[in-house]
Amino acid sequence: MKEVEQLLESKQIRITAMRLLIYKFLAEKEVAVTLSDIENAFAKADRTTLYRTVKTFEDKGIVHQIDDGTGITKYALCEKGCNCEIETDLHLHFHCNNCNETVCLTEHKIPQIKVPNGFVSENVNLVVKGICDKCSA
Amino acid sequence: MKEVEQLLESKQIRITAMRLLIYKFLAEKEVAVTLSDIENAFAKADRTTLYRTVKTFEDKGIVHQIDDGTGITKYALCEKGCNCEIETDLHLHFHCNNCNETVCLTEHKIPQIKVPNGFVSENVNLVVKGICDKCSA
DNA sequence: AAATTAAGTGCAATGGAAGTGCATTTTTAG
DNA sequence: CTAAAAATGCACTTCCATTGCACTTAATTT
Numbered sequence: 001m002k003e004v005e006q007l008l009e010s011k012q013i014r015i016t017a018m019r020l021l022i023y024k025f026l027a028e029k030e031v032a033v034t035l036s037d038i039e040n041a042f043a044k045a046d047r048t049t050l051y052r053t054v055k056t057f058e059d060k061g062i063v064h065q066i067d068d069g070t071g072i073t074k075y076a077l078c079e080k081g082c083n084c085e086i087e088t089d090l091h092l093h094f095h096c097n098n099c100n101e102t103v104c105l106t107e108h109k110i111p112q113i114k115v116p117n118g119f120v121s122e123n124v125n126l127v128v129k130g131i132c133d134k135c136s137a
Numbered sequence: 138m139k140e141v142e143q144l145l146e147s148k149q150i151r152i153t154a155m156r157l158l159i160y161k162f163l164a165e166k167e168v169a170v171t172l173s174d175i176e177n178a179f180a181k182a183d184r185t186t187l188y189r190t191v192k193t194f195e196d197k198g199i200v201h202q203i204d205d206g207t208g209i210t211k212y213a214l215c216e217k218g219c220n221c222e223i224e225t226d227l228h229l230h231f232h233c234n235n236c237n238e239t240v241c242l243t244e245h246k247i248p249q250i251k252v253p254n255g256f257v258s259e260n261v262n263l264v265v266k267g268i269c270d271k272c273s274a
Numbered sequence: 275a276a277a278t279t280a281a282g283t284g285c286a287a288t289g290g291a292a293g294t295g296c297a298t299t300t301t302t303a304g
Numbered sequence: 305c306t307a308a309a310a311a312t313g314c315a316c317t318t319c320c321a322t323t324g325c326a327c328t329t330a331a332t333t334t
Binding site: 151153171172173185188208209210 | 319320321322323329330331
């Protein structure tokens with residue numbers, strides 16, 4: 001667990017029990033989670049705390065937000081080398097219409113998208129929907 | 138206006154004054170609109186009616202929904218040949234971070250996206266964010 | 275054309291998620 | 305150990321999406 005503490009410290013995030021727990025929770029999940037998911041996992045904690053914790057993680061760049069089209073924002077840990085800030089380094093997300101889970105396909109980069117003259121691309125959000133590997137098996 | 142009525146009839150949508158007006162409104166707009174936008178344009182009408190009208194249009198395939206990441210769903214008329222249902226014929230959307238408007242880039246098709254083994258792609262949502270032509274000028 | 279049925283419309287209310295203000299506790303720094 | 309800063313918890317608020325029910329309008333049947 002020392003690693004996690006070091007990571008948080010390196011990002012200038014104070015270490016609290018809550019934060020370690022939430023980090024651990026996110027790390028264990030291999031899918032993107034909603035705030036409600038976290039809420040259910042930590043029923044004793046307050047929604048606001050969880051909300052702000054995730055937001056802190058996001059601000060500090062250890063979590064990225066995912067808009068998979070369900071209308072509910074989801075979160076996932078940034079992996080090593082996930083430079084969310086850099087527009088050219090965005091991976092895509094896959095949303096399963098069956099189990100409703102969303103996963104990061106980190107190794108799949110988003111191809112360069114051409115836009116018409118006059119348009120300036122700063123950011124790209126790409127969500128593929130369909131059936132995930134677990135559900136199609 | 139006969140054209141519109143014919144279009145609605147061909148899609149098995151009953152013709153009402155409200156629907157003609159809303160269709161006209163959408164047709165005039167070259168950007169995707171929110172429910173609030175429609176609401177403002179038709180202050181006399183009820184939100185629910187507008188909501189359901191748009192939903193009807195959507196169900197019948199003459200309007201498509203756009204999730205541009207602002208958290209508010211937007212709507213735009215499907216253009217001729219906009220087969221929203223068909224996965225391979227999806228165009229992309231551009232959201233301007235400056236004026237907050239979202240436009241369909243109908244002529245820009247989404248490139249084929251590869252997904253890992255076991256995943257089945259049914260649908261792709263691609264939103265490019267940046268500065269639109271009007272704002273960058 | 276009148277009556278019956280079906281669909282559309284309006285009003286009121288609900289629900290869910292996101293976000294804010296403030297008091298209290300915990301952690302860090304002097 | 306004490307003062308300051310940050311984190312947490314509680315109570316609200318807001319905004320958009322959605323639904324139930326009554327009422328009106330349009331379509332169909334006799």
